[in-house]
Amino acid sequence: MIYVVLAVSIAAMAGIAIWAYRNVAPDADRLPMQWSVRGEVNWRAPRLIAVAVTPLLMLTLIVVIFIFSRDDHAERNMALLWISFLGPALHALHMALVARTAENEE
Template structure:
């Protein structure tokens, strides 16, 4: 069951990334990656890196979980379950913040 949730999560994140690449600030070469506490953009990344960052980080984290919890399957499954729910939500939130920031700048 955990692998079904993980597969759906990865597919969902790929879908969010494809949608965001086409629809979020299509004319912008660089997208916001970090905001200060006052709401100003601290730094921007090239478009492809900004959109692919969350899925790549999720895949790296999945790999680390498999490496470091290979002896405890219950711990591994719980960590993967949490990641499969949290990562797509964080990616969607990041893309929503990017869209809002770019829209407000125009």
């Protein structure tokens, strides 16, 4: 069951990334990656990296969880369940912030 939830989560992150790549600030070569406390952009990344970094980080975290929790299946499944819910939510939040920043800059 956890693997189905994990697969849906990965598919959701991929869908968000594809949608964001096509629709969020389509004319911008670089997208915001970090903001200051005042809401100013600290740095930007190339478009492909900006939309792919969160899914890649989540996939890396999933692999790390599999490697380090091989003996405790309950702990592994709980960690994967949390990642399954947090990954798409954080990715959607990041893309929403990118879209808002791009919209305000126009």
